[in-house]
Amino acid sequence: MSFFTRRFGLAVAAAFSFGAYLALRPSPEQPVAPVDVPRSEAARPAAAGAPLTTLTIAAISSPHQGQQVFSGATQIILEQGWLEAELARRGVALKIEPVSPAVGGPQINEGFAAKRIDFAAYGDFPALIAKAGGVDIRTVLSPGQGNNAxxxxxxxxxxxxxxxxxxxxxxxxxxxxxxxxxxxxxxxxxxxxxxxxxxxxxxxxxxxxxxxxxxxxxxxxxxxxxxxxxxxxxxxxxxxxxxxxxKMRTGLWARHDFTDAHPDITTLVVAAYVKAAHWQAQEENRDRVLQMASRGNLPVDLIARDYDDPRVGWKDRFSPLLDGFYRQHFSDVAEYIHANGLVQKRVQVEDIIDDRFLAAALRDLSAGGLPLDGYWTPQAEQKVAAR
Amino acid sequence: MSAALRSYGAGLPARIALGLLVPLALILLWDHQARHGGEHAFAFVSAAQVAGALRELWQSGDLLTAYGNSLRNAFGGLFWGSVTGLAVGSAMALLRPVDWVLTPLYHGLRQVPLLGWLPLIGLWFGSGDLSKVIVVSLSAFYPAVLYTYEGLKGVEARMLEVGQLYRLTPWQTFWRIRWPSALPSLFTGLLQSVAFAWIATIGVELLFPTGFGLGTVMQHGQLQARLDIVVVCIAVVGLTGFAINLLVARLSRHALRWRPVRT
Amino acid sequence: MSAARIDEATLRRSVMVASPLAVLLAWQVLSAARVFPPEVLVSPQAVLAAFGQLTASGELARHLGESLQRLLWGFSIGSGAGLLFGLAAALSPTFARLFDPLFQALRQVPVLAFIPLLILLFGIDEVFKIVIIAKAAFFPTALSTLDGVRGVPKAWFEVARIYRTPLPSLVWRVLIPATVPAVLSGVRLSLTRAWLVLVAAELIVADSGIGQMMEMGRQMFRLDVVMVGVVVCGVIGFALDRGFVLLQARLLRWRAQPAGAAA
Structure with a gap:
């Protein structure tokens, strides 16, 4: 028995060494977004002057043929590679942190609170809830003209x-x-x-x-x-x-202390989203846009049906403008979540919309030759009787 | 231990056939519901659809990639969880002060569902691989501590007395008396750890999206209302759990064959 | 000697009370020193304030009441069924062979994966939640009953056969006394599992209950509420477990004589 036990002990030790090998072995290359181990340290120094080495954007992701693909403009930005190259010239690495469609809101809020992410495109409710909870984030661009319910x-x-x-x-x-x-x-x-x-x-x-x-x-x-x-x-x-x-609206939200410390980088990120929006807005790219969107949850024909709204032209679907409509919507959301006791502090709409970077990005891109002057115009309400 | 797997007389093929009877009957019933417009026809999927989904996942390579990633996560978590569990459980069983300090913490913490920790783990460690490994490790850690502790504590007093009689050193007492008599309990703990680590891996993949595991595929299937994909994933997860269980049970039966039990 | 033992018991008790307090103190110091920003590490005072608020509004009591009611039903049904299943599987090899593969495979799939199917079969009201808890409570009891009965030494059955002991008295005089400890430890595990899964299930689908309170806390970025949930879960789970251990001690004391007599 004792001999056997000893031999068995060795076997267990061997099994665990194998386990250790499996556990410690570096993970195989992640296809799109290398998931580097998040540091447990909560606060990354974001004070002005601290050198920025990594820029993190959180985005809703879905699995597609064994890879992570990201929703909307973020995937296009990755594929265009412009932002990554521009950042690399400034010695900054780009990291996209995937979040789940099911619990994306809370996960992004937690990431913003821990200063683990710098930007995220996500919905109106969770963002304002985080804002009311003391996480200082602002929307710097509208990634589109809203989702249907x-x-x-x-x-x-x-x-x-x-x-x-x-x-x-x-x-x-x-x-x-x-x-x-x-x-x-x-x-x-x-x-x-x-x-x-x-x-x-x-x-x-x-x-x-x-x-x-x-x-x-x-x-x-x-x-x-x-x-x-x-x-x-x-x-x-x-x-x-x-x-x-x-419609439900989203925003490209950014941590305020980040945008304060790195206004140039922020403008660059916003410009990348504008470029992606411009690409999507081209009529000839319609099929590709629908196809990319269908890598999420819906087949192409349903995406096309969802997108189809006679009041919003194809080009305007992707308008990044933070217009009066956008303000009105967010003011309504702020009012609703406060009136219904979801949050205790009333969020002021002036504190959540920061359009300086969008203006700068549009100017920079126009100067760079992209025909953006008056390309998108602020939305106007069209008469529809509420049913 | 899954004693039901031990053989007692019947030939292996006969036993396998018997075991497949009930699942097969369920599948047929399911298929019938799907094809004959039963009450919930549109919510069931036919066996043919499931086979189609399996082929689709197999050909795209998704299934293998996802499966490999899930197994890697499960083993990583299992390793960390059971090693720390073994260490903490042994320390608690052998050193009384450690026992006193850790017992209330351990018993309080293990009553908090892992899903309840998710917001805090997400906040402190992000939504990446680290968080996943932490959750899976925790699920393997709890049973490992419990069964190590009980196994080492549950040594019969007369055995220890014999040890004293022979003037064994503490190390010899541990290696020759405590360890062998704790083995059955350690195995039960390992079986539990394996089972929970596997469940937790799939569960956490359903909730944390990074990487690409079976849980991710399953969740995606749920989002698309593709029940056929979900069923394929459930089947693969269940079969894998079954196989891992069988493996550990066999291993433990082999290691513990000196025990005088009925089977 | 006896004085020394009392001293040790007192020491043990005070250490066991002190260690959670020490953790609390460390938490307080960490949050007061602002090692982490308050959005990342909620301070104990904030949690206490949220606790006070939830208690005063009666919200916590309402959620807890709902959860405990579900627990009672799910746990009773699940562990009862598990007991019967385990017994049947241990006593009838055919039954075991019929159901073992299904049992082992189902055990390994997280309940999260079954939610669409469960909704289909049981709707979305209380029955659905009770079924989820019952599933969790079923497996540990079934498994330990199976093992407990299988673990009875062969010799006892041989003795019973020689004496032509009828089945009822074999069960009552031999099996029950010999297996109660194992079965009870399984039931204890069932209770823990049921509690953990209850909260987890409520995180996913429910309108009330402690899990739902935590989930809403997460959605609303009220980490103080999440933390209240974590602490309450730990404390309630701990109390349930302790209560069961006391009950177990009682039951086993009562069983001590027949066990001795039968052996």
């Missing part, structure tokens, strides 16, 4: 509008950006959350619940198109039927 009812339900759903059950993921759109829809129809049985489910669970007939309706973003295509439900309303400023 959809109301889907289950198969076999005759409802035609939100009013017909009174007393029925609706699944919505609370605390996510489209909650505001939902609130606006209810408000416009003289309804409140108490008129329904609300289930707090994430979009995937909401889809399953609707498909199984366990809820009468769900309110989500473009995933709704998949639900409809699979025959599990029917879309009865979307933000295409509502005023433009009801």
């Amino acid at each position: 959809y109301l889907v009812v289950r198969k076999g339900l005759a409802a035609q509008s939100i009013r017909d759903l009174k007393g029925k059950s609706i699944a919505i993921h609370r605390g996510r950006p489209w909650e505001l759109t939902f609130a606006k829809l209810l408000d416009a129809n003289g309804l409140t959350l108490n008129d329904f049985k609300i289930y707090n489910l994430n979009p995937q669970a909401g889809h399953a619940a609707l498909a199984a007939g366990k809820v009468d309706a769900t309110f989500t973003l473009s995933e709704a198109l998949v639900t409809e295509q699979q025959g599990a439900g029917r879309i009865i309303w979307s933000t295409k039927d509502a005023p433009l400023h009801w």
